[in-house]
Amino acid sequence: MRAETEPRKAGARPKTRVRAKVPLHRSLLVRLLGASVAIAVCAVAATAWLAARTATSAIQQEQGQVLSDDADIYDTLVGYAAVHRDWSGVRPTLRRLAEHSGRRITLTTEDRKPIASSGSVTTLPVRASAVVDPLRTDPALLPATEANRIDPRAVGPYRLTAADRQHLRDLAAKPLECVRGAGYPTVKLTEGPDGRPSYTPADNAKLQAAYDSCGLSNLSDNLTATEVTALTRLNTLANECVKRGNLGDYVKVGLDFTAHDDNVQAVQNCIDTARRDQLAPYVASAALLFVTTPAGRTAPGIDLSAENTARIAGVAALVLLVTVAVTITVGTRLVRPLRALAYAARRPAGEHLRVPVTTNDEIGYLAAAFNDLSERRERMEDQRKAMVSDVAHELRTPLSSIRSWLEAAQDGVAVSDDAFVASLLEEALLLQRVVDDLQDLAEADAGQLRLHPEPISPRDLLGHVVAVHRSSAEAAGVALTARTEGDPPLYADPVRLRQAVGNLVSNAVRHTPSGGNVTLTCHRAGDEVVIEVADTGSGISEDDLPRVFDRFWRAEKSRSRRTGGSGLGLAIVRQLTEAHGGTVSVTSTLGVGTAFTIRLPGQTGNVGG
Helix, strand or coil: CCEEECCCCCCCCCCEEECCCCCHHHCHHHHHHHHHHHHHHHHHHHHHHHHHHHHHHHHHHHHHHHHHHHHHHHHHHHHHHHHCCCCCCCHHHHHHHHHHHCCEEEEECCCCCEEEECCCCCCCCCCCCEEECCCCCCCCCCCCCCCCCCCCCCCHHHCCCHHHHHHHHHHHHHHHHHHHHCCCCCCEEEECCCCCEEEECCCCHHHHHHHHHHCHHHHHHCCCHHHHHHHHHHHHHHHHHHHHCCCCCCCCCCCCCCCCCCCHHHHHHHHHHHHHHHHHHHCCCCEEEEEECCCCCCCCCCCCCHHHHHHHHHHHHHHHHHHHHHHHHHHHHHHHHHHHHHHHHHCCCCCCCCCCCCCCCHHHHHHHHHHHHHHHHHHHHHHHHHHHHHHHHHHHHHHHHHHHHHHHHHCCCCCCCHHHHHHHHHHHHHHHHHHHHHHHHHHHHCCCCCCCCEEECHHHHHHHHHHHHHHHHHHCCCEEEEEECCCCCEEECHHHHHHHHHHHHHHHHHCCCCCCEEEEEEEEECCEEEEEEEECCCCCCCCCHHHCCCCCCCCCCCCCCCCCCCCCHHHHHHHHHHHCCCEEEEEEECCCEEEEEEEEECCCCCCCC
């Protein structure tokens, strides 16, 4: 977000003012609206696509119905051709089919000369719908046709006379009663296209056994004179083909019209050719079939009227309008908490406002994060004020002492002797120590605390710290000892690490009564080197433990200097430890003692800032 700078007076700091209004092109509402419009357009496009798919499905269903009608028309006309020698009486059949399907049906010869039509004959399509030939049917339109593509209704010379049919029914009557008496009352006689009766059903082994026991299976062995004559002619034609193709000496064909020979396929082809030659005089000649709409098109069309077009456009516009309205409503509700956040953020620094969290979405999370940030900012402000007060308190005492001594010397009250100079030097050193501690903390906070790590010996480190603080410990009547389990390798800045451990030892000595102990230990724990400073002092209460590493914090609420220290030592310990990539912790029991534990990486690595 851009900020505008107000004119400033000489010597004044620049003041920025956040623009109250967000530019229109960067407004969340506008962007949300744009995204919603894009979504709406996509939704309309998807709806149109779905409508197109639906229309396509409807067209496919219509086409399926058309194909079904075409198959019915084709089947009816093939059946007509199979039982008629010509097409002279087919016109009533065409009209009946046309009324049922709503189509125009036309038959022509193979050279496209008209035979018959259900209506007036106009221009015919370039391609015919099918070829109507009962001796060579289309398996796509008549999938149940036998492999030889001869329609089973084309029986020609095999059609039985009425006397032959009655004769066969008489032969079947007694076996039929036998089968029904054997527990199969549903068995009945059915006649095929040639008039020959057969038993149905015959699709399981038990029933077939009943057929055999009652003599029903022998019905096919009783050939009539009509069938014998026709089969004799068929065998003559088939054997002529067999001889011409050197397929054998003789083949005998029965009513199943199949070959029983080693060279089955070639002989079967001869039988099929012989059947077509035999049936040709009894069926109508092949004809071209044209199935069109009454207007002459090959398939029914779908027209989108102006009314339907307007209806689709209206629905699309309504969807778009509803989407935009919903988007504006939702967008306004989304922007409201953001405006509250912006208002709270623009308030003066001293006013730490809270924004109510009303939703459980991203904006709610943002409001919660803002409130958390505001609380942390308030805490930091309080800490800053407390730190300024603490720094002033720490510096006031030595400065006041130095001023008092100097004013006394100026007035002639104090004599400038060695004791006078020593007192001033002690106060100056105290002041210098506070300033140095503050500088260390400032460098650590700024990430500019420089370390110079090198391989060191923890045993030597602890021995050096004990040697430095032994005199102060003996003066306080405290026993100071160090113990190291082995000598684990450590890679650290020896000066800074001695400073951290020294601060802990100095703090422990100050808080341990005479006769107590301060113990330094070091050991390896996994990949870490652990340094512990434990004392038998007064201990720290459980409520105060979380604050021991805070700057300028002391357990003595009076901030007395009887125990020494500026309240920065433990804060420096934490900063130095973390700069080495380690951690520091404390455990304590009132009246028993306190233990500070430093954990440092034991492996060689990058350390420093």
